[in-house]
Amino acid sequence: MLRFCLRFLSGxxxxxxxxxxxxxxxxxxxxxxxxxxxxxxNPHMYSPNxxxxxxxxxxxxxxxxxxxxxxxxLAEKWTISPDGKVYTFALRKDVTFSDGTPxxxxxxxxxxxxxxxxxxxHKWLELVAQIDKAEAVDEFTFRLTMxxxxxxxxxxxxxxxxxxxxxxxxxxxxxxxxxxxxxxxGTGPWMLVESRKGEFDLFERNDNYWGIKPKFKNLLVKVxxxxxxxxxxxxxxxxxxxxxxxxxxxxxxxLDSFERFTTMPDYVTQIxxxxxxxxxxxxxxxxxxxxxTVRQAIQHSxxxxxxxxxxxxxxxxxxxxxxxxxxxxxxxxxxxxxFDRQLAEKLLDExxxxxxxxxxxxxxxxxxxxxxxxxxxxxxxxxxxxxxxxGDLKKIGIKINMIGEEPDSNMNRQKTGEFGMVFNExxxxxxxxHSFCSSMRAPSxxxxxxxxxxxxxxxxxxxxxxxxxxxxxxxxxGLYKYILTNLHEQAVYLPxxxxxxxxxxxxxxxxxxxxxxxxxxxxxxxxxx
Amino acid sequence: MLRFIVRRLLxxxxxxxxxxxxxxxxxxxxxxxxxxxxxxxxxxxxxxEALATAxxxxxxxxxLLTQYIDWIGKALRLDFxxxxxxxxxxxxxxxxxxxxxxxxxxxxxxxxxxxxxPLGMWAALNKDRWPDHIxxxxxxxxxxxxxxxxxxxxxxxxxxxxxxxxxxxxxxxSHMIMPAISLAxxxxxxxxxxxxxxxxENLNARSVLYARARxxxxxxxxxxxxxxxxxxxxxxxxxxxxxELLGGAVVVESIFSWPGVxxxxxxxxxxxxxxxxxxxxxxxxxxFVICNLLVDICYAALDxxxxxxxxxxx
Numbered sequence: 001m002l003r004f005c006l007r008f009l010s011g012x013x014x015x016x017x018x019x020x021x022x023x024x025x026x027x028x029x030x031x032x033x034x035x036x037x038x039x040x041x042n043p044h045m046y047s048p049n050x051x052x053x054x055x056x057x058x059x060x061x062x063x064x065x066x067x068x069x070x071x072x073x074l075a076e077k078w079t080i081s082p083d084g085k086v087y088t089f090a091l092r093k094d095v096t097f098s099d100g101t102p103x104x105x106x107x108x109x110x111x112x113x114x115x116x117x118x119x120x121x122h123k124w125l126e127l128v129a130q131i132d133k134a135e136a137v138d139e140f141t142f143r144l145t146m147x148x149x150x151x152x153x154x155x156x157x158x159x160x161x162x163x164x165x166x167x168x169x170x171x172x173x174x175x176x177x178x179x180x181x182x183x184x185x186g187t188g189p190w191m192l193v194e195s196r197k198g199e200f201d202l203f204e205r206n207d208n209y210w211g212i213k214p215k216f217k218n219l220l221v222k223v224x225x226x227x228x229x230x231x232x233x234x235x236x237x238x239x240x241x242x243x244x245x246x247x248x249x250x251x252x253x254x255l256d257s258f259e260r261f262t263t264m265p266d267y268v269t270q271i272x273x274x275x276x277x278x279x280x281x282x283x284x285x286x287x288x289x290x291x292x293t294v295r296q297a298i299q300h301s302x303x304x305x306x307x308x309x310x311x312x313x314x315x316x317x318x319x320x321x322x323x324x325x326x327x328x329x330x331x332x333x334x335x336x337x338x339f340d341r342q343l344a345e346k347l348l349d350e351x352x353x354x355x356x357x358x359x360x361x362x363x364x365x366x367x368x369x370x371x372x373x374x375x376x377x378x379x380x381x382x383x384x385x386x387x388x389x390x391g392d393l394k395k396i397g398i399k400i401n402m403i404g405e406e407p408d409s410n411m412n413r414q415k416t417g418e419f420g421m422v423f424n425e426x427x428x429x430x431x432x433x434h435s436f437c438s439s440m441r442a443p444s445x446x447x448x449x450x451x452x453x454x455x456x457x458x459x460x461x462x463x464x465x466x467x468x469x470x471x472x473x474x475x476x477x478g479l480y481k482y483i484l485t486n487l488h489e490q491a492v493y494l495p496x497x498x499x500x501x502x503x504x505x506x507x508x509x510x511x512x513x514x515x516x517x518x519x520x521x522x523x524x525x526x527x528x529x
Numbered sequence: 530m531l532r533f534i535v536r537r538l539l540x541x542x543x544x545x546x547x548x549x550x551x552x553x554x555x556x557x558x559x560x561x562x563x564x565x566x567x568x569x570x571x572x573x574x575x576x577x578e579a580l581a582t583a584x585x586x587x588x589x590x591x592x593l594l595t596q597y598i599d600w601i602g603k604a605l606r607l608d609f610x611x612x613x614x615x616x617x618x619x620x621x622x623x624x625x626x627x628x629x630x631x632x633x634x635x636x637x638x639x640x641x642x643x644x645x646x647p648l649g650m651w652a653a654l655n656k657d658r659w660p661d662h663i664x665x666x667x668x669x670x671x672x673x674x675x676x677x678x679x680x681x682x683x684x685x686x687x688x689x690x691x692x693x694x695x696x697x698x699x700x701x702x703s704h705m706i707m708p709a710i711s712l713a714x715x716x717x718x719x720x721x722x723x724x725x726x727x728x729x730e731n732l733n734a735r736s737v738l739y740a741r742a743r744x745x746x747x748x749x750x751x752x753x754x755x756x757x758x759x760x761x762x763x764x765x766x767x768x769x770x771x772x773e774l775l776g777g778a779v780v781v782e783s784i785f786s787w788p789g790v791x792x793x794x795x796x797x798x799x800x801x802x803x804x805x806x807x808x809x810x811x812x813x814x815x816x817f818v819i820c821n822l823l824v825d826i827c828y829a830a831l832d833x834x835x836x837x838x839x840x841x842x843x
Contacts, residue, residue, distance in 0.1 A: 036796070039615075046571065047570060047571065047614060048614055048615050048616065121573070123574070124573075124574055196788075197622075197625055197626070197788065198626060198629070198788030198789070198792065198793065199698065199699060199788045222697075222698065222786070223786065223788070224697060224786045225783060225786065225792060225795075225796060226783055226784060226786065228681075228784075229684075229696065229697050229783075229784060229785070229786050232684055232688060232689060232696045232697070233696060233697055233786075235689055236688045236689065236692065236695065236696050238695065238696060238697060238698070405560070406559070406560065406561050406801070407569065407801070408561045408562055408565040408566050408569060408801060409560050409561065411565055411569055411575060412562065412565055412575075415575050439574075442574060442576070443576070444574050444575050444576045444577075444579075445574070
């Protein structure tokens, strides 16, 4: 019996302690981390495919460059017909997919067709709905014909998904990639070579890449779901780089951890330019916020400076308009709502929202000035911001009902308009301002529900429709001016901050920078000293 | 003995049926709409049209009873549907991650037994002296410490300050030490107190007095007459510890990025991935029930009184 027990125990120990070969970590491997595995990396599909990884393998016809310019990429040059409907692209002739298949017009066409086969899935992207035909004119000339002169065509061709190209040899036989792909094969600087669920994804340099080849041979992406664990992994050398959004939820790192790294001499930290805007949408149809004066008073009474300092540790930048001035068409010189509690109180008094005693809730015709602030209950950051705003508004006699709920319930409120105030975020480059504005017309979006009480809502929607199809730059500027000025003056959004990305790495890394798109990380430029 | 086992196995059927009803209903009692979760996770805008299509696709437009019958019918064929997030069948995903959790829980259980048994005996044999006081103090302290907090403390000390152990991931033995300790501490401390109490009870038994009177060596008295008899309640506790350890792994795996089923479950709960949540709950219940069954069988094998009583009742 004793012998049996000993044998059993030793067997158990061998099984339990058998070391799993550790994912290699050498000088030629850059180690990054992400909250989940990157997925099968289908270029034409969404979750569970992770965008940053799709961008490593797949490339687009054109690239989004600095200063919001569209640059040549897989297409060396292009022409646009005078009516703005036909785009003819001359493809580079030196590009092959990582499996050796040449990139030609036929391959591009097959990828466009694969996306079009599943067009219902891409309904959110107006470009897909606007495509009429995709044709291979000759081996290296590709023609795209649009139903209308849709002006953001080139900008939306820069997106990471769904209009990037995989090798036709890796597509399924029927070409319908929405049901899955054979392998992840693109033209990009990296190749996916191994995935271990829950552990890591390993990329290898594509030595036949036509562009700037990565300096590292391997890119190891470890799966770390907890931002605190990621910060510890950075400090213990388990990973080389933190790069992405900061804050709660999908953030790479918590803001307080980032602040700690900024004080540590061994690390380099960077903060990006504004990537998107964090706002609160105010309902113009339901409850007291249907009154413009109430919305304006809210704008004047929130102390954003304190919010940025206390909650965002100065990482995010105070926002005074829906879009930052460096967003295309958005440098309109709109007058910010200054933080002035007395002015807010004066506005409310004049509009008939009276306060019986100091500190009491204001009332008008027997109606209390009470607003439902809806947020995702387990999102610590949203909760903290909502509490700060609640405190600020209480000082001018506005009562906030805090409604923290499950993400789905919150989403349902956005869809049905059952909110007084709700958090929202713009989509960032290259979607802003056109795609985000376009979505303001969809009833399932919080923006539509928030704006529905505006007297000029129908006109705003019509102008959004016009601006997307306008071929005249001056006309577009005028239309955007009308839309954004009205939204600003109607105080339907309370801009809080401009979201910025963060980077943390050790001093021995060089060339770490931001991509032009929110989800793009230019790993190929990074090298070790 | 065989009849005993068969009877216990048959009892699993009503238990699993009741559990499946509870699991199915409990997830539908909340304010959430699985169709909305599906759309959110698929990144499809939740228009009325999309919601209606999703409800039809997921069978949510049918009466609750029909939904349950459809679900349990497929579950009996081990088809728990596709995860909303990964788009892969749920059960193979859980089975993929489970060995890592089992490995961690197995090591934690081993640690629990290797530490708690000698310490419990040491405390009992030195009752009311300093080894007893120290052990009891440690046990009290350990029981009061949540595993996630201990996890963060260990990481701070052994990874950040001393750089002795890796803070996360799966690899060699060094990767397992901190997660296993975080997981095992509470069970270890409970077990120490249990063994101490059980040993003390047996030390005062008449059979032990008689054994000493027979002139048996103290080692034999303690080893055979006291220790062996003290193990009976420990076996019950081990059955519970397996459940505790697997449950505790849900938190510990997230802290240490351990690629187990617990971390998978946490992300599914966070995402409201209903098919995974349902399958995970059922899966854990099966594990608990099987552990309890194994404990009962061990019990019956070790203690003839229980076995014989059980057979008489059949």
